[in-house]
Amino acid sequence: MLSIYKNCSLHSLLARVLPNLQPQIKTAPFRLTLPRKAVILNLMEQIPLFTPLSLTVSDLTRYLRQLMESDDVLRDVWVQGEISNIARPSSGHIYFTLKDQNAALKCVIWKTNALRLRLPLQNGMAVEAHGYISLYERDGAYQLYVDAARMAGEGLLYQEFMRLKARLEAEGLFDPERKRALPARPRRIGIATSPTGAALQDMLNTLRRRYPLAEVLVAPCAVQGEEAPLQIVAALGALDRLGADVILLARGGGSLEDLWAFNDERVVRAVAASRVPVVTGVGHETDFTLCDFAADLRAPTPTGAAVLATPDKTDLLNELNGTLRLLDGAFLDGLDLRRRGLHETVGQLERNSPRDDRQRAFAPAGAQPAGRAAARIRRGHP
Amino acid sequence: MTIPATKPVEELSYEEAFAELESIVAALENSQQALEESLALFERGQLLARRCGELLDSAELRVQQVNVRLPGLPEQDAPEG
Incomplete structure (x- = not known):
């Protein structure tokens, strides 16, 4: 880190003029403290008295660059401003200036980061850009090397989201006991x-x-938007009044700001208070809104909400066939029961009869019972 | 049990037909009715099941847009991002 001093004569000069400073310089941390800077400035004013001394532009620039890159604030920073002069050369990198009323900051997004950018940047857009400050030595220009960008205010939105979530959660609006089962066949x-x-x-x-049986x-x-x-x-409210059995509340994907209506306290409360069970399908798989927490069921997408709220036609057909088999079974069992009752009565009659002709009383010739019930009777009463 | 005055199966919705079919199955499983009655129930049940099958095959989703009244706000279509 002391290479700067070694590259020029400053180091040896200091050693000569201020011998007691020497050990300090050798072990000095990279950042100069103010008193030491003052010493150097004083020296520079006096320099013509001793010997010509100068830093090369490269030396100074490299020194400044190292200063910036080692600064805790500058190497991990969010900066807000308005985009202007955006340029997208064929290299794939993006260059623009971030400015506000009083200042401007050059910004670069390297191609690899540009490809991962979720937000389509445009001139005039108010954004918050994240990255580190460094110095482009060739131009002597410091710039922000951006690795992420979001709409201005999104950071605040997120804080607001977490705050409201905690409050409504504490009220019990998201409790699992509140969740109702959806109607099987709405x-x-x-x-x-x-x-x-x-x-x-x-x-x-x-x-x-x-x-397709449903009415929608x-x-x-x-x-x-605001409204x-x-x-x-x-x-x-309208769907409740019109007698819906289940409500799908849905929206396609978008930014945090686009989905914000579904984090609005009035909407979240309306979902929680709805008399009709609500299924949410807002945004994509990874998007969570407060409505999702308040709903009876959260689906990852609008399509998912439609799936979760309805039975499938194939399942209905299976159910219908099952019920049809029950119908057959119940009817034949009823016949079976009656035949057994009849059989028993006939048996009693015969036991009490003075005559001993069982065949005549039961099953006259040509009236053989057919089918499954008859088979059961034969098995039960050989 | 007597057979309740019922609509012709052609006029029943899937829900109505299926619900009646299920109640017929329950009634037959109790076996309280006279023989002719249970035969009539059985036949009705088969008609109901056929009606349900036909409805499943031919049903088309009915979609209706409802009016949402907003107190003091103009109705507006929403842009979607």
């Missing part, structure tokens, strides 16, 4: 979602394939 399935989204079509296709009520509502929470609450 007649009316309510759907609260955007009427124009792909999520609705996904759910309708799934219901068509699995359970679609309550359209905005699923993002979404009230619209979702109103949609849930």
Whole structure:
């Protein structure tokens, strides 16, 4: 780390002028403390008196770069600002400037990080960028080397999410005992979602394939934006009034901000208070909203919600065939029972009869009972 | 037990038909009825089961959009990201 001093004459100079400083310099930590900087500055003012001394630009720049890269704040930092001058050359790296009213910061995203970026960056976008500050020596320009970016305010949103979750959890809104079983064969399935989204079509296709017997009520509502929470609450209320047996509350994927309506306290409370069981299918597999915690059942996607809320046609056919077999069995068992009763009565009659002609009283010729019940009678009464 | 006044099976929904089929099975398992009655129940049960099968084969999802009234707010379609 002391190579800077060795590369120029400063080190030997200091040793000459301030011999008592020498051991300190040899063991000095990389960062200079203020008093030591002052000493150097003083020396530099006096330098012409002794000998020509200068740092090369490279030396100084490398020194500054090492300073920046070893600073705890600068090597792991979130910076918020507005994107401007974004450039995407064919190298795959992304260059832009992050600025606010009073300052600007050059930013770079290397290709490998650019590929992993979830947020499509654009000029004018307010973002929070994460990375480390370093110095591009060729231009003598310090810049932020970005490895992640999120919408401005997303960090705050997340904190708000955790805070509200803890509060509602403490109230018991998410308790497992609150969860109700879904109806096995819902007649009316309510759907609260955007009427124009792909999520609705996904759910309708799934219901068509699995359970075409159902009647579907679609309550359209905005699923993002400021008016979404009230619209979702109103949609849930409408589906309740219209007698839905189960409600699917769904939305396609999006950013944390896009899904925010499903973390709105009014919506979460409406889901928890709903008289009709609610299945949520919001976003993707990995997205969790507070509505998911409040719902009777959480599905990973809109399609998943439609699956969880309905029986499959094949299962219904199996159930129907099973019931049909029960019908046959119950009827034949009834016949069986009557035949046995008859047989017993005839037996009693014969035992009490003065005549001894059993064959005549039972089973006249040509009236052989047929089928399974008859076979059982024969087995039971040889 | 007497056979309740029932609708023709063609007018029954799947739910109605299946529920009646299940109640017929239960009634037959109790074996309280007269022979002709149980025969009539059995025949009705078979008709009901056939009705259920036909409904499953031919049913088409009925979809209806409902009006969501918002107090003091205009109704709006939602953009989706």
